[in-house]
């Protein structure tokens with residue numbers, strides 16, 4: 778199963794990717810996670826992208842294309858993959874097309890998740906990740922308790938780009954650079970669109986019932 782997750786920041790691409798990854802035992806390739814890990818490790822790549830990411834801008838196509846190329850060609854992707862947060866520009870989509878053609882992979886489903894903008898801002902300003910167990914949750918959904926609902930740790934990460942002004946900037950970039958990909962994949966019959974306001978489990982069931990088992 779090969780899947781591209783499409784949608785604005787905060788629609789739930791990461792959450793759904795993790796569930797699909799677990800169900801079908803295929804890797805979630807999140808370019809955002811890879812870049813954040815590089816940033817945290819202080820690698821050359823991480824230092825190069827730090828300020829771009831923290832200001833909500835997109836990292837260059839060249840950088841992310843190379844990250845994805847390395848992953849797609851690796852044995853862990855032999856049975857499929859979920860691309861979470863890539864492609865984000867038409868340039869990236871073109872490069873992805875040629876990478877997939879080189880690997881003889883043409884059946885890719887695109888999962889496009891929609892959520893109204895005002896809801897996205899609320900979700901992202903309240904998003905937290907537990908630094909101990911990795912659990913991601915929304916403060917608003919937990920009555921604003923400042924500890925992890927999964928393990929109780931109070932070591933919570935609030936992403937630097939999850940502040941209101943940066944969220945608005947990221948959304949603007951999504952609308953201008955990424956949204957055109959919806960039409961790009963729709964025209965090719967690869968697009969499946971879902972309502973991201975649904976409960977996580979219901980949305981997951983709908984996605985796996987809808988997309989072809991390629």
Ligand code: AMP
Nearest residue numbers: 808809830833834835836841862863865
């Ligand atoms: P995400 O975790 O997907 O929200 O990504 C966080 C940040 O990483 C983005 O705001 C960008 O700065 C960078 N990033 C992640 N994926 C891409 C991509 N495909 N193209 C360019 N920049 C990306």
